[in-house]
Amino acid sequence: MTHTAKLVVRSYELDSYNHVNNANYLNYLEFGRMEFLRAIGFDYEGLIASGYYLYVTHIDIRYKASARLFDELSIEVEPIKLGKVSGTFHQVVRNQRGEVCVEADVSWGCVDHSGKPSKLPDNFFVDGLRPEIKA
Amino acid sequence: MTHTAKLVVRSYELDSYNHVNNANYLNYLEFGRMEFLRAIGFDYEGLIASGYYLYVTHIDIRYKASARLFDELSIEVEPIKLGKVSGTFHQVVRNQRGEVCVEADVSWGCVDHSGKPSKLPDNFFVDGLRPEIKA
Amino acid sequence: MTHTAKLVVRSYELDSYNHVNNANYLNYLEFGRMEFLRAIGFDYEGLIASGYYLYVTHIDIRYKASARLFDELSIEVEPIKLGKVSGTFHQVVRNQRGEVCVEADVSWGCVDHSGKPSKLPDNFFVDGLRPEIKA
Amino acid sequence: MTHTAKLVVRSYELDSYNHVNNANYLNYLEFGRMEFLRAIGFDYEGLIASGYYLYVTHIDIRYKASARLFDELSIEVEPIKLGKVSGTFHQVVRNQRGEVCVEADVSWGCVDHSGKPSKLPDNFFVDGLRPEIKA
Numbered sequence: 001m002t003h004t005a006k007l008v009v010r011s012y013e014l015d016s017y018n019h020v021n022n023a024n025y026l027n028y029l030e031f032g033r034m035e036f037l038r039a040i041g042f043d044y045e046g047l048i049a050s051g052y053y054l055y056v057t058h059i060d061i062r063y064k065a066s067a068r069l070f071d072e073l074s075i076e077v078e079p080i081k082l083g084k085v086s087g088t089f090h091q092v093v094r095n096q097r098g099e100v101c102v103e104a105d106v107s108w109g110c111v112d113h114s115g116k117p118s119k120l121p122d123n124f125f126v127d128g129l130r131p132e133i134k135a
Numbered sequence: 136m137t138h139t140a141k142l143v144v145r146s147y148e149l150d151s152y153n154h155v156n157n158a159n160y161l162n163y164l165e166f167g168r169m170e171f172l173r174a175i176g177f178d179y180e181g182l183i184a185s186g187y188y189l190y191v192t193h194i195d196i197r198y199k200a201s202a203r204l205f206d207e208l209s210i211e212v213e214p215i216k217l218g219k220v221s222g223t224f225h226q227v228v229r230n231q232r233g234e235v236c237v238e239a240d241v242s243w244g245c246v247d248h249s250g251k252p253s254k255l256p257d258n259f260f261v262d263g264l265r266p267e268i269k270a
Numbered sequence: 271m272t273h274t275a276k277l278v279v280r281s282y283e284l285d286s287y288n289h290v291n292n293a294n295y296l297n298y299l300e301f302g303r304m305e306f307l308r309a310i311g312f313d314y315e316g317l318i319a320s321g322y323y324l325y326v327t328h329i330d331i332r333y334k335a336s337a338r339l340f341d342e343l344s345i346e347v348e349p350i351k352l353g354k355v356s357g358t359f360h361q362v363v364r365n366q367r368g369e370v371c372v373e374a375d376v377s378w379g380c381v382d383h384s385g386k387p388s389k390l391p392d393n394f395f396v397d398g399l400r401p402e403i404k405a
Numbered sequence: 406m407t408h409t410a411k412l413v414v415r416s417y418e419l420d421s422y423n424h425v426n427n428a429n430y431l432n433y434l435e436f437g438r439m440e441f442l443r444a445i446g447f448d449y450e451g452l453i454a455s456g457y458y459l460y461v462t463h464i465d466i467r468y469k470a471s472a473r474l475f476d477e478l479s480i481e482v483e484p485i486k487l488g489k490v491s492g493t494f495h496q497v498v499r500n501q502r503g504e505v506c507v508e509a510d511v512s513w514g515c516v517d518h519s520g521k522p523s524k525l526p527d528n529f530f531v532d533g534l535r536p537e538i539k540a
Contacts, residue, residue, distance in 0.1 A: 011304050012297045012426055016419045022165070022191050023417060026158035027282045034281050038340075045339075056157050060195045069315075070308075146439050147293060147432045149286045156282055162417045169416050173475075180474075204450075205443075292461050293431035300427070326427050330465045 001132060002078040005035035009071045019066035025102050026059065029091050032075030033106070036089075040128025047124050051113035054120075057086065061104040065095070072096040079131045085110050085117045087129060136267060137213040140170035144206045154201035160237050161194065164226050167210030168241070171224075175263025182259050186248035189255075192221065196239040200230070207231040214266045220245050220252045222264060271402060272348040275305035279341045289336035295372050296329065299361050302345030303376070306359075310398025317394050321383035324390075327356065331374040335365070342366040349401045355380050355387045357399060406537060407483040410440035414476045424471035430507050431464065434496050437480030438511070441494075445533025452529050456518035459525075462491065466509040470500070477501040484536045490515050490522045492534060 007028065015021040020028075037044050047054070067073060074094045081088035086109040093102040112118040120129075142163065150156040155163075172179050182189070202208060209229045216223035221244040228237040247253040255264075277298065285291040290298075307314050317324070337343060344364045351358035356379040363372040382388040412433065420426040425433075442449050452459070472478060479499045486493035491514040498507040517523040525534075 010297070010301050012300050012420070012428060014421045015417070016421065016423050017188065018421045019190075021417055022194070023158045023161035026161060027280070030157070030282050031280050053152065055154075055201070056198055058195075058197050059157070060193075062193050063191055066190075145432070145436050147285065147291055147435050150282070151284045151286065151288045153286045158282060162415070165417055166415050287458065289460075292435070292464070293428045296428035296431060323422065325424075325471075326468055328465075328467050329427070330463075332463050333461055336460075 001040075001128065002076050003032075003036040003039050005032045005075045005077075007031060007073050007075065009067050009069055009073065011069060014069060017066075018068060020068070020071075020101075022063065025061065025063070025093065025104075028073065028075055028093060029059075029061075029102075029104055029106060032077050032091060032093075033089060035075075036077040036128075040126050042126050042128070043124060047121075050121065050124070052118065052121065052124070053111050053113075054108050055111065056106060057109045058107040059104060061102060063102055064100045067093070067095055067101045073101065079129055080105070081107075082130055084119050136263065137211050138167075138171040138174050140167045140210045140212075142166060142208050142210065144202050144204055144208065146204060149204060152201075153203060155203070155206075155236075157198065160196065160198070160228065160239075163208065163210055163228060164194075164196075164237075164239055164241060167212050167226055167228075168224060170210075171212040171263075175261050177261050177263070178259060182256075185256065185259070187253065187256065187259070188246050188248075189243050190246060191241060192244045193242040194239060196237060198237055199235045202228070202230055202236045208236065214264055215240070216242075217265055219254055271398065272346050273302075273306040273309050275302045275345045275347075277301060277343050277345065279337050279339055279343065281339060284339060287336075288338060290338070290371075292333065295331065295333070295363065295374075298343065298345055298363060299329075299331075299372075299374055299376060302347050302361060302363075303359060305345075306347040306398075310396050312396050312398065313394060317391075320391065320394075322388065322391065322394070323381050323383075324378050325381060326376060327379045328377040329374060331372060333372055334370045337363070337365055337371045343371065349399055350375070351377075352400055354389055406533065407481050408437075408441040408444050410437045410480045410482075412436060412478055412480065414472050414474055414478065416474060419474060422471075423473060425473070425506075427468065430466065430468070430498065430509075433478065433480055433498060434464075434466075434507075434509055434511060437482050437496060437498075438494060440480075441482040441533075445531050447531050447533065448529060452526075455526065455529075457523065457526065457529070458516050458518075459513050460516060461511060462514045463512040464509060466507060468507055469505045472498070472500055472506045478506065484534055485510070486512075487535055489524055 013024045076092040088107045091104045110120045148159045211227040223242045226239045245255045283294045346362040350360045358377045361374045380390045418429045481497040485495045493512045496509045515525045
């Protein structure tokens with residue numbers, strides 16, 4: 001399943017070249033993942049309250065085309081890997097003309113309150129985290 | 136040659152978990168590269184004024200340990216590849232205890248005013264951009 | 271006329287206390303003003319291209335209630351003063367329960383390419399910039 | 406007593422006009438206040454751990470001159486008011502030529518864990534919070 005969140009580029013996200021600044025794309029990707037987690041019914045705040053924490057371990061991001069003021073961006077999220085204590089999302093940012101601005105793979109890990117890698121507790125697991133089986 | 140720039144984590148760079156937010160590390164890395172370019176005598180503003188532009192094409196970043204308020208970070212930059220129209224820096228962010236917070240490879244490309252990949256003009260080239268020969 | 275723009279609080283806008291960070295409200299206010307200018311047909315990009323620039327000279331902002339993740343905020347803008355080379359907007363940020371999070375007065379000035387205060391050129395003036403006459 | 410913290414403008418803090426973006430000055434001011442609190446021995450983290458919280462209630466900021474890449478800024482902080490549950494700092498941001506970029510008054514309030522205005526606990530009070538008596 002690919003989930004798509006939408007946003008519009010804001011003036012304060014531009015750099016001196018009138019492009020969205022590199023670091024802001026990581027914010028956009030995080031926004032997309034948070035919307036994805038809400039959409040699949042993942043209780044992120046409950047997880048935190050239970051003493052667990054999901055953190056990002058690795059981001060591989062390719063910048064293809066720059067986004068500009070008022071561009072309408074689609075932030076796509078698709079789970080492509082799921083392990084015991086970690087997983088990976090593939091994310092694509094497209095503009096209103098369908099061009100790819102950014103493509104990224106974002107890996108996460110689950111840790112417990114002491115910071116040790118930990119299995120995501122069963123009661124927080126939701127099916128949407130699982131990559132689709134492509135037969 | 137590895138160049139090292141220093142900074143101290145500021146309060147507004149923290150997220151809800153009191154860690155430096157993921158996207159802020161890209162800012163730190165950019166800060167490190169800008170300081171590196173100044174140190175090797177690269178005339179970035181002159182390049183822009185001549186109608187050229189260096190943009191980031193790819194970032195591969197691994198988050199190892201989280202940085203916290205008032206941590207003193209070292210941002211290292213080392214050129215590891217240099218092509219005709221592009222190159223790659225290896226960057227490491229360490230805290231005051233020598234622990235690696237973040238490790239990244241950042242690739243850049245040069246484009247002319249029309250946005251086409253272009254050789255970096257000779258008069259802007261400086262030796263510091265070249266990876267060291269390790270024999 | 272009061273114009274209202276809407277946005278939803280994003281995870282990366284929170285600080286260590288799970289509140290929207292102070293500085294981010296200035297971003298929200300800027301977003302609201304940009305949407306207002308589009309709504310009244312003000313050609314901001316044309317103005318810049320003609321060598322003029324609107325800059326913010328003064329912000330007086332009162333923080334009343336803190337906004338949190340996923341809050342749906344309304345950013346209101348109302349012109350309350352208009353002079354020859356400057357003006358003031360009154361702005362209010364409300365959450366989905368109608369509570370005021372932030373109230374602000376934001377003053378702007380027009381400068382020409384040399385940075386000198388300048389009358390906003392007639393061809394860029396639009397009626398929406400004028401405060402409503404309250405008789 | 407006026408305390409001065411120093412910083413250098415970074416590339417990612419610039420907006421499309423090569424000026425430091427308005428909202429970033431609030432970050433600079435926060436940086437200056439945090440450095441001030443450390444300098445006077447105020448235990449901010451201890452206060453938070455005890456269930457209290459200092460929040461900003463009001464900022465009045467005047468933008469005088471714009472800061473640019475690599476400008477060396479001094480962020481001054483001076484307490485000018487102190488009440489039972491609140492206080493005010495006067496802050497000035499100057500560039501390396503001594504010009505004032507920004508001048509601001511920043512008011513804070515103390516709240517307890519329930520969010521109610523509260524006296525700053527005696528054991529956290531330090532003399533440096535008190536405005537100097539100017540006779």
